[in-house]
Amino acid sequence: MSGKYAIGLDFGGTKILSGVLNLDNGRLLGVGKKKTGHVDNHADLITRIISVIDESLEEAGVAASQIGSIGIGAAGQVNREKGILIYAANIGVSDLPLAQPLSDYYQIPCALGNDVEVATIGEMHFGAGRHCSNFVCVFVGTGVGSGIVQNGQLYRGATGSAGEIGHIVLDPFGRLCGCGLLGCLEAYASRTAIAKQIVGELTRGSDSVIRDKIDMQKGILRSKALSDAVEVGDEVVTTALSQAAQFLGMGLASVINFYNPQRIILGGGLVEGCDYFFTEAVKHAKQRALRVPAKKIEIVKAELGDYAGVIGAAVMAREKTGLVVR
Ligand SMILES: [Zn+2]
Incomplete structure (x- = not known):
């Protein structure tokens, strides 16, 4: 051995x-x-x-x-x-x-x-969390999850569910979340939520270059297709990403205010593959968070990808x- x-x-x-x-x-x-x-x-x-x-x-x-x-x-x-x-x-x-x-x-x-805790451990040892002892990794995918690192150790909470950032409530009368409640962050900022919004716009007849690239039934969409659509100035996609990034930014601002981490690491295919989404989320997070922690926070992309x-x-x-x- x-x-x-x-x-x-x-x-x-x-x-x-x-x-x-x-x-x-x-x-x-x-x-x-x-x-x-x-x-x-x-x-x-x-x-x-x-x-x-x-x-x-x-x-x-x-x-x-x-x-x-x-x-x-x-x-x-x-x-x-x-x-x-x-x-x-x-x-x-x-x-x-x-x-x-x-x-x-x-x-x-x-x-x-x-999956979220091991990805956070990965970033901590060999990725964007090296040499940083207090940070939060936020992964945007089918949902939005996060891992919390405190004094160089993963923080799991009293019952092991710490880091459920996806269920931070942004609007008590808002969209239905997979958890059964209304207005959670992941009902607005996950890849699934973004795809749903785009499908809605297309169903209402909006014109978009993404039309041929989305599975209208399942709402499956590649990050690269979203990124390309932003590149050519597609309004439907740019609006959907901009709104989702704004909601993600609000969630991150809550994390910054509450936990005051040194760094936030953003991961997931959409964040890593679409600069526009990442940049917008960072902008809104810093605008929303309290002044001192907002000034000091480092928001970076995850390094280990898949x-x-x-x-x-x-x-x-x-x-x-x-x-x-x-
Ligand atoms: Zn929820």
Whole structure:
């Protein structure tokens, strides 16, 4: 068993991503990827996960016996002690033991966390959070989630749900949120919310270059398509992004006022792929926050992109098995 390499696994609604990480320098030596697909039974799912891990080991040219630990970041509610995925709406599973089967198969320790916490750990060790001990990572995707780092440690809260920035209430009579209540931040600033607004405009007959690039039923839209539309001055897309960025900025201003972090790291495909959205959100956050913290706050983009979760999961696994990274 080696202390140098760990497996990081990102288990999401659309894909399972695995990476072999060199813990000394944060370099990914190999990756594996498969669609999550429909989950018929737990055993098949574990077999699929193992095949993704093996694919990453093969690409890395690292034998399973050289791996010291496995970390998983799953998109849902997790029981960290038992290594069980309690509920994942996007994956369609509940009460799924993940850590134990993998630990049994590879004969090494395996730790489970949620996707946002592992991505935050990734940024903390090898991304935009290096050399910063108090920061908040905010990820904009199907929802809006965040991870809080306090004195160099992830802060999880009394029941483990700290950082649910997506459910900061901006308007008590506002849009319906996935959580069942009205007016939450993610009902305005998530990628899903932006796509919904654009679909609404198109349905009402507005003209936009995005028309051919959006799935009108599912509201699926690539960040690159949004970015290109802003580039050519498309009004429907620019307005939708501008409003969403304004709401995101309001949420960030609340975080700045309440927590007074040194840095906010913004991640997710839309933030990383669309400069306009990022710049507008930063502008509104600084305008809305109190003067002194607003002046000092550093708002930067995440650095690890799609691999933040994989890298962070690997780091988390090593920390949980008792050895400190770096
Ligand atoms: Zn909500």
